[in-house]
Structures are given as C-alpha cells and as structure tokens.
Amino acid sequence: MPDGPDPSTRFLRDRLARFVDYLRSEGLPVGTGEAVDFAEAVDAIDLLDRDGVRAAAGITLAKSPEALAAVLAAFDRYWVGPAARAPVPWPRDPPSVLGPSKRRPTHRAGATSDATRDPPPTVVMPIGTYSASAPSSPHPLVPLEDREVRALRRGARRFRRQVAARPGRRQSRAHRGVIDLRDTVRRSLRNAGEWVELGRRAPRLTRAEFVLLWDVSGSMREHESRLFALVHAIESTSRRCRVFAFSTRLREISSEVRRHGYRRAVSRVADRIDRADGGTRIGESLAEFRERFGSLLGPETTVVVLSDGWDLGDVSEVGEELGRIRRRVRRVVWVTPYTRRPGFEARVGALRSALDVIDELLGPEDFASRWPLRPFRAPAAAG
C-alpha cells in the first residue's frame, strides 16, 4: 500500500489549501472541486513559473471576470509577501457599494498567527462613498412581515406577466405556430368534419428577463427594507434576472439574492452591503453598468431602477444614460418610494431627467396592492 504523497508534495498541497482557505475568508466561493483542480493544475505546470501558477489559480478557482480579478489580486497579496501587500479592490475598482464580508476575520496589530494563514492586515477602505473619506455604515436591512412579502410577490408575478417577452412552456391558441390536432378536429365539427381551418398553438409569453438596479445610498435608508423585499420578489419570479446595487459605484449582488429564501437573502445582503452615506451618482452608476454589463441589455430585457432620484452627480447624465439603455431594451421602469404620497411630483432632478425616457414610474405600493399596476404619469411625460 502506498504511503501517500511525499513530504514536499504534502507541504505544497498544504500551502495551496491555506491559500484556498484565505480566498474563502475573503468571501470568494471556492469549492473543494475547484481546490482539487488547482492542485492538479499546479502539478501539471512548472512550479517555479510564478506567473503560470498565478494564471492557473485564476483558471481553476474563478468562474467570472469579477472573481478572476479578485483571485489574482488575492494571489498577489498572499504569495508576494507583506512588503508588497497593498489593498486591492474587490472585484474591480474602489470604492464599491459592497464592503467586506462581516464574516471576514479582522487582524489586530501585534496579534500572532501562523504566517501562511495570516492574510494581509485589513485595510479600512472607503466603501461606497461619494468622497474618499466619508464613512460607510452597516446596512439596516430588516425582514418585512410575511404578509407584506407575499403581497409584493403577487405584485411581482403580475409585473412579470405584464412585461413577459420570452416564451414559456405552456402553449395557447395562436394564429401562427404548430398545428394543434385537437383544436383542428374541434373546428372541423363546424364544417361537417372537413378540415377547413387548422388550429394552431404557440408558447405563451410568460418569461421575463430583468435587470434590477437598486439604489442603496443614504437617502434610501428609510425605504430599503421594503425595496429589497421587492427586489427579492421580482428576482424570484424570473430565472433571468441580474441584480445590482449602486450608490456612487455599482456592484452585482445577484448571487447574494438568488436561490435563497427571503430571510436568508436579507441577512446575506445586509452582511455584505455597506450603505454609502456620502451620496449617490446615478448617472455614473448607469454608465458603469452599461460599460461593464452592456451584454445584458437586449430586446427582451426589462430594466428596473429602484431609487428616490436624489443624485449628487450630473442629473442630466441620468436621462442621457437611461436613454441609451432604453434604446436597447424592451422597457425601463423606475420604482420610487414616493409615487403614492399625496401631492407627489417628479421634481427631484434625476427623476425629472429620467421621465422622458422611462416607460413607467411605479411605487412599491403598486406591487403590494391587489389591483393591476397603475403607472404614475407626470404631466410632462404624459401622452
């Protein structure tokens, strides 16, 4: 019976396992399968080729461009040594609306630890802030009552049916489509059994494709629990839904929302998001979205912006950017917490600038009510 791997291989594998452990502590979802792939990849290449090992880490441990950048940055931090360690943005460039996971261990100065397990000292990064020095604060997301969540889900389903542009599995009568034998026979009875007219059926449009852009800036503090419940409700109605949080920067949070029950999603997102108290730059965030995720925009996509419209950036940019997005998608919907308040007028700069290009302006109440969605129409945009 073999004695197992030799000491040098065991040492190497131990180091690799510690690196994988470090990646997990940084919030990267690295599974055992990926770790095994990494170890096998390192076996297959020249171990003295640092760039090769670094690239192999990206190839085996990352599954998206964002994760790729994060793995490579973590590799540099972990393997280069303390002198070269520097704060590296995750996943792209700071400041980001997502802060480090609260589960991430913090490292006190002077604390002794195993050198290989010791990640670089945590550097306080100005996360999601308008100015570089403005502090961020924990996200106060709290779960809504089940009754409210159920109402929002019903509304989200109605919304999905309203904007559906993709065929589902169920079929219904149609002018074009495959021949429906049963319907054709039924029709033939009207014509003495002659097959004069053919019945046809085609898939019903029941599936929708969403991009949700959720404003998590300080001005949304009062409403964010409710809006997040709506985000989760819409996300759960469609398998093709991507969720982004923004304040001064944009960050995808689809994986935090997806495939989790509402309460678990609340705690995951609250764990990972720091609210930016320093302001919102909606136009810049939209431009960043279009730049980085433009491939998500298509003729079947519905883009939903959830924001109060308070913006410290150039408000005209909001209209321009939304216009560019609108040209490429099926529909742009803006959800603001204030539409159903008495005397509401879309006077906030960013919202006013967006009115000309959006298709609907809704409030969370529209989703929670039992009635069909009633879009708000400002006089300027009516007609």
Added chain:
Amino acid sequence: MNAGAPWSSPAEVERALLEQNYLPEAGLSLAIYLASRLGKPLLVEGEPGCGKTEIAKALAAATGAELLRLQCFEGLDARSALYDWDYPRQLLAIRLHERSESVEKVEREIFSERYLLKRPLLRALDGDGRHRPVLLIDEIDRADEEFEGLLLELLSDFQVTVPELGTIRARQIPLVVITSNRTRDLSDALKRRCLYAYLEYPDLEKEAAILEHRVPGLGAGFAREIAAFVQRVRREPELAKRPGVAETLDWAAALLALDRSSLDPETIAATLGFLVKDADDLRALRERPPTVA
C-alpha cells in the same frame, strides 16, 4: 477513457494555435493546456466577436480532430443535442419483423445503437482512437437553464445515459470548449465542472498582429492604422455594440478588396457598416467620426 494531452507545455499550445493563425491571449494557452491535461471542459466568456468560437476551430485544425459543434438556442433539447431514435426506420423494422420474430427480439433490435441518431454531444464520446475530438458548445447562455442540467453528466464523467441502452462512456475524453457571451448567469453546477478563461478585447499591438496574420496582404502599417482606428471606436462612450475582432477582420478584408492602403474619411464613411452593426451607432459615428491617426 483516455485524456492523453496532445501538448506537453503551454508553449506548445501557443505554437499550435499560431500555426492556425490564432493569436492566443496571455493565459489562454495555459488554460487550454490545463483543460487538455486535466480532462476538464474550458468555459470561455467574453464580449461577442473576441475569438471564443475560433479557439475550438483552431484546436480542431491543430490536432487534426473533427470539430463537433453544438450551436445553442432557446428551446434546445436532448433530441437536438444528445440523441434521438430513428422512428421511421424503427417502424419499418417492426413491420419487417412482426411475423418472424418475438416481441422481445424486435424490441431489442429497434432499441439498439443501429437506430440511434447521434447528435453532437453523443458523437463527441465516440472518437476515432487517434485524435481527441473537439467539442464546441457555442453560446450556451442562449440555451434554457434546463439544458445545462442535461450537460452535467457529460461534462463531469464524459458519459451519457440512454435509458434503453444504458450508459455510453467516452473512448477518449474530448477537448470541450464552452462559450458564453454572459447574457445570463450560468448555473454554479456547470461552472464548477469547467476551467475558466475570460477574453477581453485585444490591445492595439495584439489586434494589429491578428490583422497581419489573418488578412494577408494588408501590410504592417495599414494593419496598425486599422487597429488603432478600431481601438478608438471601441472607446466611444455611446456605442451600443462595440466592434469585436471579427468585425475588424471583416472590415480589413473589405478595405483590402477595395484596394485601399490607408484610411481616409470617405473610405471610412463608406465602409463603416462592416465595423458597426447598430443603426444608432452608425449614425453617431458618421456624425462624429473618431479621428484617423
């Protein structure tokens, strides 16, 4: 099952691809080498037109293997991707044997491999014993999420279970290249089974080199001029769809066919449609064209 790698180092992969006029990005050769050594599928993501599909074509040409291509689309199912039964021939066989054979024998006969129509995924498991087949699953993000479930057994164990026949295992592990334009997120289960590479738009030097390789007769100077112009077009903030390398190559070929040896505003205006495929983009660029170097 044999996962014998056709190459012994990433440098060999790079050389093999260069021989096929494919200039790999830094890191892509290593990803291909590891995919081939570890017997894992390679998931390649990136902007449309960056050369994702070309990787599989170049690999097939480099190894002399057959390229099995599965173009994904919405509604793609096992019948188009995996296998189907040849129903007309089965019916004929039933009629032929209905008097002479027992029911069990007829059943065994008609549900044998003879009556199985192999689609690309199943054909990739066959192999000829000499070359590892190259399987290209193109634009998987266009297929339904359910289709990804169908791929899991194939991509992890390189086998397919046909209920009537049992499990069919690969004779040789194919080189599998899966491409995605990231129009939707792929499932974690699928991504876990793959190695990963992301292709960016090439930089100026690389794009000029690609043009020289792929459009012979262009000349180094003109290739660089075209590449520089395309790089400037890509930096235009308002473009809905940025031109990929494929569009650059088309445009360069068109310019060569028009006997041009340098760019001028009239030529650009007349041929911009090769580079930009969106009406709004075309209008915007004609109104405010990027400067020619």
